[in-house]
Amino acid sequence: RKEVEQDPGPFNVPEGATVAFNCTYSNSASQSFFWYRQDCRKEPKLLMSVYSSGNEDGRFTAQLNRASQYISLLIRDSKLSDSATYLCVVNTSMNRDDKIIFGKGTRLHILP
Amino acid sequence: DTAVSQTPKYLVTQMGNDKSIKCEQNLGHDTMYWYKQDSKKFLKIMFSYNNKELIINETVPNRFSPKSPDKAHLNLHINSLELGDSAVYFCASSQEAGGGTEAFFGQGTRLTVV
Numbered sequence: 001r002k003e004v005e006q007d008p009g010p011f012n013v014p015e016g017a018t019v020a021f022n023c024t025y026s027n028s029a030s031q032s033f034f035w036y037r038q039d040c041r042k043e044p045k046l047l048m049s050v051y052s053s054g055n056e057d058g059r060f061t062a063q064l065n066r067a068s069q070y071i072s073l074l075i076r077d078s079k080l081s082d083s084a085t086y087l088c089v090v091n092t093s094m095n096r097d098d099k100i101i102f103g104k105g106t107r108l109h110i111l112p
Numbered sequence: 113d114t115a116v117s118q119t120p121k122y123l124v125t126q127m128g129n130d131k132s133i134k135c136e137q138n139l140g141h142d143t144m145y146w147y148k149q150d151s152k153k154f155l156k157i158m159f160s161y162n163n164k165e166l167i168i169n170e171t172v173p174n175r176f177s178p179k180s181p182d183k184a185h186l187n188l189h190i191n192s193l194e195l196g197d198s199a200v201y202f203c204a205s206s207q208e209a210g211g212g213t214e215a216f217f218g219q220g221t222r223l224t225v226v
Contacts (some may be wrong), residue, residue: 042156043217100215102155
């Protein structure tokens with residue numbers, strides 16, 4: 001099983017719709033989780049951290065399910081500017097080995 | 113102020129050459145990384161340094177040698193470049209492990225080997 005897995009998409013979603021992505025991880029010792037956004041030919045940028053209790057930032061909601069080892073990202077009322085690749089990131093820290101692992105990303109296209 | 117800066121942004125070179133990519137962070141972070149993003153857009157970790165000490169060395173050919181003169185810099189030197197080395201290389205930094213450490217990325221270096 002890969003360390004971090006995501007559905008590569010693309011997800012083609014009409015503007016205004018709600019879309020959700022999942023990401024599974026294999027290491028149960030993983031400690032922190034993030035969603036990054038990467039625009040075409042740009043560097044990844046942090047979208048939001050994922051907290052155990054779930055967290056919301058405007059139209060974006062992130063959730064963590066430790067039992068099933070997955071995280072999710074929900075985007076409500078999607079905008080054209082949400083078109084990007086969304087990268088799931090898992091941080092496992094063991095014995096000073098701070099390993100940040102990226103998923104392959106899920107491509108999202110918001111359609112006008 | 114650029115938090116993580118890497119140079120050059122574009123690098124075109126011939127097979128067999130030796131090249132270096134420089135990375136500097138002004139965030140005071142202890143940990144720095146090099147990632148390679150291939151044509152399929154997969155970001156794969158190559159190296160991780162914590163306070164100038166190599167922590168992670170994934171299965172990367174010996175032709176790749178990171179060098180960290182101080183904790184704010186992590187340079188990547190590549191010997192005998194091959195066509196398959198063509199990719200975008202991202203430098204990143206984060207606070208030391210302890211959970212909740214997000215990574216900040218440089219803008220990437222697009223390496224093309226011809």
